[in-house]
Amino acid sequence: MARCRCSTNGNGKSTLMKCIMGIVAPKSGRITARIDDREHDLTDRRTEEIVELGISLVPEGRRLFSRLNVEENLLLGAHRKSARAHRHRSLEFCFETFPVLAQRRKQLAGSMSGGEQQMLTLARALMTEPRILLIDEPSVGLSPLLVIHTIDKIRELKERRSLTVLMAEQNFHQAIKIADRGYVIVHGRMAYEGRTRDELSDNELVRKLYLGM
Numbered sequence: 667m668a669r670c671r672c673s674t675n676g677n678g679k680s681t682l683m684k685c686i687m688g689i690v691a692p693k694s695g696r697i698t699a700r701i702d703d704r705e706h707d708l709t710d711r712r713t714e715e716i717v718e719l720g721i722s723l724v725p726e727g728r729r730l731f732s733r734l735n736v737e738e739n740l741l742l743g744a745h746r747k748s749a750r751a752h753r754h755r756s757l758e759f760c761f762e763t764f765p766v767l768a769q770r771r772k773q774l775a776g777s778m779s780g781g782e783q784q785m786l787t788l789a790r791a792l793m794t795e796p797r798i799l800l801i802d803e804p805s806v807g808l809s810p811l812l813v814i815h816t817i818d819k820i821r822e823l824k825e826r827r828s829l830t831v832l833m834a835e836q837n838f839h840q841a842i843k844i845a846d847r848g849y850v851i852v853h854g855r856m857a858y859e860g861r862t863r864d865e866l867s868d869n870e871l872v873r874k875l876y877l878g879m
Contacts, residue, residue: 678854679834680726683802686832687723688713701797717746720797726806726834728787732776736767736786739775743793752795760789763823781812788819792827799823801833805840813840820844842866 684690686697688711697708701720708716731739740760744753761768764785770778775786784804791799801820805813821844824831835841841848848866850858860866 677851679851680802681854682851683723683725683800683832683834686716686800687721688716699798717794718748720746720748720795722791722794722796722799724787724791724799724801724804726802728783730775730783730786730790733774735772735774736778737771739786739790740767740793743790746794749793749795753793756793756795760792763792763819763826764789780807781809781815784808784812784816785819788816788823792823796829798830798832801831801835803834803836805835805837813837817841817843838866838872 681690685692686699686708688708692709695709699706699708699719699721706719708719708721731742734742737757740757741753744750744756749756761771766782767786767789770782775783778786788801788804804816804820808816817840820831820833823829824844831844833841833844842863845863845866847862848860849856850860850869850871858869858871860869860872866872
């Protein structure tokens with residue numbers, strides 16, 4: 667399942683992602699995740715505990731280790747206990763999914779193009795063998811062609827790995843391609859929930875904010 671949260675800058679998308687991951691403590695309310703038919707309260711858990719549950723974040727801005735090479739960045743992603751034993755299998759899966767990373771496995775991450783770095787960031791998150799994947803603004807800084815390629819890869823990964831994906835994205839036209847449902851955040855509050863792609867496309871608020879109508 668893929669869910670998309672849309673809003674313009676400064677409305678709370680990244681803060682929401684950080685709250686889910688335990689990086690920022692919510693001031694009120696609860697955050698829960700259902701994994702294997704079991705509900706987990708994430709509200710007071712540390713980030714490392716949340717990762718151990720199988721929740722991983724692809725942060726905005728990529729946040730790679732620029733002085734480490736591609737393979738080293740990927741192997742650092744396999745720090746989750748249950749992922750360590752399968753790190754070589756996961757590494758081969760990442761190289762199969764992103765062939766350019768296999769070709770450049772010894773290249774320093776900081777010397778790669780923006781599109782290549784985005785692939786590496788996605789692959790690093792996959793090395794944790796996540797059940798739920800949070801992706802924050804994957805299109806930032808990419809050309810229109812690379813945005814299309816990145817969104818297509820996210821859709822492919824969702825289907826191949828049976829991932830639940832929560833993606834924060836301003837590019838509505840691309841986000842709608844993979845979203846099963848979507849939410850619009852305005853000034854930190856949920857302004858609209860669309861349970862289908864048609865509901866999202868036909869909503870007046872969505873048309874006003876993202877489609878220029």
